[in-house]
Amino acid sequence: MRLIRLGTEPSAVGADVRAALSTWGVGDAVLGGVALLGVRPPDSPRELDAVVVLPRGVLVVVGVDLPDPAMRLEAPLNGQWKIDGWPLSRPDGATSPAAEALEATAAVARRIQDMRGEPLPVTTVVAVGPYVGQVVQPTVDLNRGVRVLHPKPTTLLAAARELATSDRRCSADHAAKLVAVLAPTGVPPTRRHLVAEGFSDAEADLASAHTVLLPKVAPVPTRRKVLPYVGGAVVAVLLVVLLVVSLSSGESADSSASAPPTPPPTTVVVDGRSFAPRGADRTDDCAGHAFGDVRAWLSEHVCMQLRRAQFETTVDGRGAAVAIAELSLPDATRAAELHGIASVVGSGGVTALVGEGRAWQGGPASFDRSAIRVTTKGAQVRITQVVWSEGDQDPADPRLTAVIEQALRLPATQ
Structure with a gap:
């Protein structure tokens, strides 16, 4: 377990959480993973004692300080907590501190989903202290993936093994993205360190990774007696489709007026830096949006x-x-040809959306004198430009070239 301390723990028992995690040592001999200590992920309602990113799951650890040590703690998620038979009273009137922990876990899960992170199970550990001899939880709460415990090395380890149950091990590249998503102010561990912590060594393209959940499909019947009904079934389906189309076309004006607005694109985080989307488009007319030698080449070659x-x-x-x-070409050979042309200074390029009237408040008037990087991956050529939003431009500015390294992993869609 690799520990990254980003701030002080918001609870006193958080020190016990840190101590328990540190006993596992670096590497995957015990469990592996990365623990972010004293972190507050974006949109989280509070600081968290720890967020533990494991190869097969994410644990949100929220500390709850009890007024006194306890031999027995009854800790239902939706009911009154009791310490040695006495109701737990809090200044805010809450009967169960677990509600705050569940809210924090939900915020972490939303953050991972919105940022298109690896869809690992996100579960909750409520760490209680200063000392609790026995914790009693209803079975239904345990089945929901919530553990209330005093954070000793053994109890925390047992909870992690019970809750981190993804069928597929998270890759080191996806783990780096998860860490960046949850702690955008820090720098994720290197790929080598993440592999050492038990994350898989599989390569992943962070800019274009997608997760698709396919429903189970029942086997298609092959017995002959089904065949006479196939034609009738197809006709019935077509009739239903035609009916739906005719109804929807007649009500298109009303439905468009009442349709909910499209949510804005989500901020993308790469290596701890946040990038806010400011517009995107796609077209088949590659040459029409290019200039110089690049336009001339595209006018004579196929660009999909x-x-x-x-x-x-x-x-x-x-x-x-x-x-x-990002230009998609028929094959890698043509992509290499275009890369050779676009990489030459003064040979032209592709007009940025800003140059076609898609500017935004506080943004640059153009991408002239920008820092540029042309890259190729298979049959795709990618031209990345970075400029200061205001002031003088220097294409050799090391701060801009550093941003380009991160921008190479941004998606070309929003």
Whole structure:
């Protein structure tokens, strides 16, 4: 277990949590994973004593300080907590401190989902202290993936093994993204360190990783007696489709008026830096949005799709903007040809969305004199540009080139 201390623990029992985690040592000999101590993930309602990212799950550890040591603690999630038979009273009137822990866990799960992180199970550990001899929980609460315990090395380890139960081990690349998503102010461990902590060594493209859940499909009957009904079933389905289309077309005006607004794109975090989306589009007319030698080459060759996106970030308190152009070509050979042309200074490129009237308040007027990086992956050519939102531009500015390294992993869609 690798420990990353980002702040002080918000509870006194948090020191016991840290001590228990530290006894496992670095590496995966005991359990593995990365523990973020004293962290407050974005949108979390409170600071958390720990968020433990494991190869097969994420544990949200919330500390609860009891007024006195206890031999027996009755800790239902939705009922009155009792210490040695006496009701636990709190200044805020709450009967169960678990409600705050569940709220924090829900915020962490939403953050991971919104940021398109690895869909590991997110579960809750409520660490109680200064000392509790026995904790009694209803079975239904245990089945919900919540453990209330005094954080000794053995009890915390047992909870982690019971709760982190994903069928698939998280990769080191996805683990780095999870750490960056949950602690955007820090820097994730290196890939080598994450592999040493038990995360798989599988390569992953963070900019284009997607998770698709496919429902189970019943086997198709193959007995001959089913065949005479296939034609009738198809006709029935077509009739239903036609009916739905006719009804929806007649009510399109009303439904469009009442349709909920599309939620704004989600901020993307790479290596602890947040990038706010500022527009995107896609088109089949690659040459129509290019200029110079790049436009001339695209006019004579097949380009299947151009995807462009813009992002905004902050570097040392100064605004910076990112423009991405990703061109999909028929094969790697043509991609290499275009890469050779686009990499030459002064040979042209792809017009950023800002140059076509897609500017935003506080953003740059253009991407002239930008820091540029042209990369190729298979049959795709990617042109990444970074400029300061205001002020003088220097393409060789090391701060901009550092942002480009992170921007290479941003998605070309929003």
